Amino acid sequence: MTKETEYAIQVEKLTKRYGDLLAVNEISFTVRKGEVFALLGPNGAGKTTTVEIIDTIRTPTSGKVTLLGMDVTKKKHDIVRRIGVLPQGFSSFDRITVRETLQYYSRLFCCVNIDIDALIELVNLKDKTKEQYKNLSGGLKQRLGIAIALVNDPEVVFLDEPTTGLDPRARREVWEVLLGLKKKGKTVFLTTHYMEEAELLADTVAIISKGKIIAMGSPEELIENNTNYLVLTLQSVDEKTFEIVRKMGFDPVLDNHKDIKTRVEHTDDVQKILSAIKEAGALYLGLDVRKPNLEEVFLKLTGEALRDGPVGEEGAE
């Protein structure tokens, strides 16, 4: 299998500068055909700049990007017919209905045989076909955006932060749609700052920070290769419990719900902590021991949190 047939996207030493700001710094990676690839990073890390160069919205400062075997800076006209894009902060014509919007985009691609009803069904907008865009909720708008990205039956789908700004329920509804795409075997390039989104949907995750890719692999590989501890959570503890854990040499963190989280190296440590609490007559209402997640991997690799603010806040890339 040649590189062209194996990979949908090949990025080599991609760099993008905005004046003095180095947004993307010589990054290289490949995306296999048929995989879901997630570019994970906090706001301002360079995710949108990277995806917008690959999907032909922006031009690179240097480096080479090959999409479906074509140079993105030279073959834009041929590339756009074979890709689907949901840009960041997607919007559409306010007074045009869901069905009319899909018909409009299908005409732009000159898709005569496109099954609009099937697309509507795929994104679960059957009850909203006559609704004007301005009357749709945030989640419904994003689902329509995904349907538009699929209107030309693309080989590669780019989704730039498809769930940013959505409430948890709407986010899960979008995930359902994306899982449907995965089942259909589409190559999906996803950017997100939600680690649970990347963990749930992606075959490969690339973690980007300050314009550099700092780790890449499957979610399991990233966790396995970058952590050697477990996370113990004790729920609804009293002050005594917190002190006991701290005095045992661990580094507990107390949250607003009076839960404490601490890293432990082995399950024996969990036993030791529970015995000490029992002996001291201290209290806790529940416990959870689990492997670290991508958020903790990110924290370990960069020393900063994935989300700077509350869920839904948007930042420029």
Place this chain on the structure above:
Amino acid sequence: MKPRVIGANLIVKLMSVYREKTAMFFTLAFPIILILVFGTIFMSQDNVAFHLCVQDLDQTDSSARSIKTLKSSGKFKITKVDPAVNAARYVRDNGVNLVLVIPKGFERSLMRSMMLSDADASVTITYIYDPSSSSVSTKMDILNAVFAGINQQMSGKPPVIRSAQKSILTKKYRFIEFFIPGIIAMAVMTLSLFGTVNLNTELRQKGIIRKLSTTPITRTEWILSDILYQFILAVISTMAMLLVSYAVFHVKLHLDAWLPAFILLDVFAFVGIGMILTRFVKEAQSAASAANAISFPIMFLSGSFFPIELMPGFLQKFAKTLPLYYVNEGLRASMVFEDNMAALRYSAVIGVFAAVVFILGIIATKWEEG
């Protein structure tokens, strides 16, 4: 270039404007309001009659006859001022700009002058006026002309120089008929320029242009769909303006194929300018200001509202560099003078201009971001 793509854009834009009733209403209403306001002003100018206050201090048959002569000239509506009041105070207190004072001894001086041919017996009628009023000098010029006529008649000699009026037009036109083509040209310019700048900056701000850049639509297809869309709106607007003009002012204008041709050229030129402007204006708010900054000088300097002959020489030269001047003159050539050769000349100038800005508009329109 794919007609299907142009058609798809056209349909979306037309549906959007059709469903936004308020925008649609004001698009049509603005030029109609202009026609009604200016039409009413100019219609009354065709039969203008100034308000004139007269204070008759003589109170004789001769002074009464003179007032009657002024009245019968058709240029004045007379208000008599009490001989007992101070004329200057009357001007200040009553907000009038001129009081004509017929002096005491008017009849006696007149008789002496006529009967005895006494040159020193001429009588002086005084204008007490407010120099800050803009129309007072026109009023005094008309009064002088009326009195010159009376003097000439009373001298009993035939005038040495006579004048005769001969219009170059076969029909007699009123000012409103010269005015309507200018308003059509101006309304189409405003519609195209503001429509293009507002729509495109809004779509860019909302990210729709960014989305469109990931589809096969080309810049040429996008601009052509915009031109077609603006042309349809311009035709609807022009029809509404003409209907109102015919119904309210009973205008008589010659309508032929030049009208849609000039509307199309007007749209081409100003959609092109709008596209160039959109490149440099980022926000929808500043877009409206930029469009205003361009359209207002063009509107007033290119002869839409008044003939450019009223302007200083250098402004007249400048006016002839403005695209709207050629649309105005072209429309007047076809709708008023019925002069096809002149219309052809003006259409050639605006046609070349429209082609250049259309190409520049395509170059300036940017899909990709830096």
